Amino acid sequence: MIVVGAGFTGLSAADALVAAGLDVIVLEARDRVGGRVERTAFADGVAMDTGGQFICDEMPNVIALTRRFGMSLVETPLQGAFLVQPQALADTGSSFAESGRIRARGNRIDPRDPAIAGLTVGEWLARQSDPPGAKASYQAMVEGLWCRPIEEIPLWYLIDNDRRTISNGNELQYFAEGTIHVLAEALAATLGPRLRLGTPVLHITRTDGSVLVTRGNGDVLTARQMIIAVPPVMASRIVHVPELPKPLDGALAAWKSGTVIKALVRYERPFWRDRGLSGMIMWRDTLGLFACDVSSAQTTALVVFAGGPLAVEWSGRGRVFIEVEIRRRLVDALGEAAADVTGLLIRNWVSDPWSGGGYSDVIADLQAYDTEDILRAGAPPVHFASSELASSFPAYIEGAIVAGREAAVRVIATVQSAIATSASGS
Ligand SMILES: Cc1cc2nc3c(=O)[nH]c(=O)nc-3n(C[C@H](O)[C@H](O)[C@H](O)COP(=O)(O)OP(=O)(O)OC[C@H]3O[C@@H](n4cnc5c(N)ncnc54)[C@H](O)[C@@H]3O)c2cc1C
Structure with a gap:
């Protein structure tokens, strides 16, 4: 199983796939995890979130994740x-x-x-x-x-x-002490050597029963299933052989990056x-x-x-x-x-090379009603996920966790159905 992208979507998908007992490799273009969640340090060493930051009680999945890793939340000072x-x-x-x-x-x-x-x-x-x-x-x-x-x-x-x-x-209710980016790192640490940083995926080949991924350095990896856990505009830049079915191509082209x-x-x-x-x-x-x-x-x-x-x-x-x-x-x-x-x-973040302009990609095609459904259906063994496609809180960190887990459920269902088919045929 290959997951492309180590933002909260890819990390959450990988976490769920590992929990289901599947072999996973996560390929991330940057030399850090977190994607649109990142931290930057001032000269005196104090680090702050320069990407996603705020969460609230109505976001159960990210709140649960902060508890899982023992992180403290700060109430955003809003009085006055x-x-x-x-x-x-x-x-x-x-x-x-x-x-x-x-x-x-x-x-x-x-x-x-x-x-x-x-x-x-x-x-x-x-x-x-x-x-x-x-x-x-x-x-x-x-x-x-x-x-x-x-x-x-x-x-x-x-x-x-x-x-x-x-x-x-209040969506601005809390931010994480010591940055929410640390949460992405904590989740990534559970993956150990399954995570490969500095590994952009530029080219994907679908063959009978497997997917070949060509990494930036020309190496080829093979997997049975893959989740492309990057924003739609970024996903549209990956070259597929054979070409993706027309509706999927159109669905990827319907988005523009926010700024x-x-x-x-x-x-x-x-x-x-x-x-x-x-x-x-x-x-x-x-x-x-x-x-x-x-x-x-x-x-x-x-x-x-x-x-x-x-x-x-x-x-x-x-x-x-x-x-x-x-x-x-x-x-x-x-x-x-x-x-x-x-x-x-x-x-x-305008023109960020790997996540687009933030906070999220937005559909800019007036007729593209089915875009999200088409992307969620994907072209198995290739599946798509990103915060934009979440059933709740799309475009938020919460949405990324939801979208990653939803994609993992789809992949696990595909794997189980393939096992059932081969068992009934043998
Ligand atoms: C400035 C800013 C402020 C925000 N504030 C908040 C906030 O306060 N609260 C909140 O909930 N949300 C906020 N958001 C939104 C939130 O950060 C995102 O919705 C969420 O982090 C998206 O996660 P993702 O995993 O879907 O995508 P991303 O985080 O973009 O992850 C995609 C990953 O895929 C990698 N990638 C892309 N292409 C390739 C490729 N070809 N090969 C390999 N890897 C690739 C990227 O490097 C990236 O790491 C903010 C976003 C920004 C930019």
């Missing part, structure tokens, strides 16, 4: 006032609540309702009679979370995706709390920009996200521009004390 920038647009508790009502109204529509066929989120929003402030907040929320322009996202996809995602609690930049900004102390502020900031003049307090006993820090079209624009202007913009906007929002930054990490 939520800031909307610029202050002149802070009409806002109300427009924020109204944008939530637009989201709930959308989610009540059946994704397959012919009345919304062919509509993008942008076109649907233009038809709503809500106040402009509420619409702008809704657009900021969608572009900040799905990380693509609302003119590109099919409405049916957003509804279907959000219905599987939405939590009644996000994540920054971690450290301070001596959480000075914003002196003014009763939570550190949570949403910019209404710059859609897709959001900040939140991620201070812990270890350090004081704000995380800043630039998502969607904003990330593409900032990425094009380069790192110095991004740093200057983040500093300037934090000073505008929180005052001069925000200029006294003691450490800054900027992780630009």
Whole structure:
């Protein structure tokens, strides 16, 4: 059994396959595990999550995994006032609540309702009679979370995706002490020599009854089954011989990578709390920009996200521009004390070579209703998995664990059925 990719999807699939007694090899392109979950250390050695970070009580699988490996969770400090920038647009508790009502109204529509066929989120929003402030907040929320322009996202996809995602609690509820990336490493450590880092899979050949994988160095590995546990856009870059069936090719081509930049900004102390502020900031003049307090006993820090079209624009202007913009906007929002930054990490995920732009890939084809079902069915012995395909919390770490385990169940069923067939034939 070969698993391609050692993000949470691939690691969780491998974990389940090993538990079922199967032989597994995991091939990972990078020289580390975790994929869209990674950690980066500041000069003083303090490490923080520069990829996925937050989890909440409504995500049972990732919570259980943190318990399995004895990890401690930190409650995200959320007490205090939520800031909307610029202050002149802070009409806002109300427009924020109204944008939530637009989201709930959308989610009540059946994704397959012919009345919304062919509509993008942008076109649907233009038809709503809500106040402009509420619409702008809704657009900021969608572009900040799905990380693509609302003119590109099919409405049916957003509804279907959000219905599987939405939590009644707070998605920012916890982060892991010492980073959630350590959890990926802990899971990977249980695999021992079954895990091969620095091993991109570029070429897959299907023969009668087995799969041949050509690794970056030209070596060939053989397996009975394989799970390609990489985001759909990355999966579409792997060459298959013979070509994948047409519907699968089309299903892989229906996605675009999201685009996000994540920054971690450290301070001596959480000075914003002196003014009763939570550190949570949403910019209404710059859609897709959001900040939140991620201070812990270890350090004081704000995380800043630039998502969607904003990330593409900032990425094009380069790192110095991004740093200057983040500093300037934090000073505008929180005052001069925000200029006294003691450490800054900027992780630009736009065009990441192995995971795409983050947080997740998004379907950008208005007609591609069956895309996820086609990918879940795969072309056995080749199976597909990634957080995007999860039945719950797609595009989250929780979703990756769910998707990995769901793929493992499909593979185990295929193996058992092959054994049953050969037993009945002998
Ligand atoms: C900046 C950022 C912030 C986020 N914040 C959160 C958050 O707070 N909470 C949350 O729940 N989620 C968050 N997410 C989303 C979450 O991180 C992802 O949904 C999840 O980690 C995806 O896991 P995955 O295993 O499906 O994919 P990935 O993590 O992308 O794993 C795929 C792996 O496959 C490897 N790979 C790709 N191609 C090949 C190949 N050809 N051969 C071999 N290996 C290959 C990649 O290197 C990678 O390791 C965030 C993501 C980003 C980028």
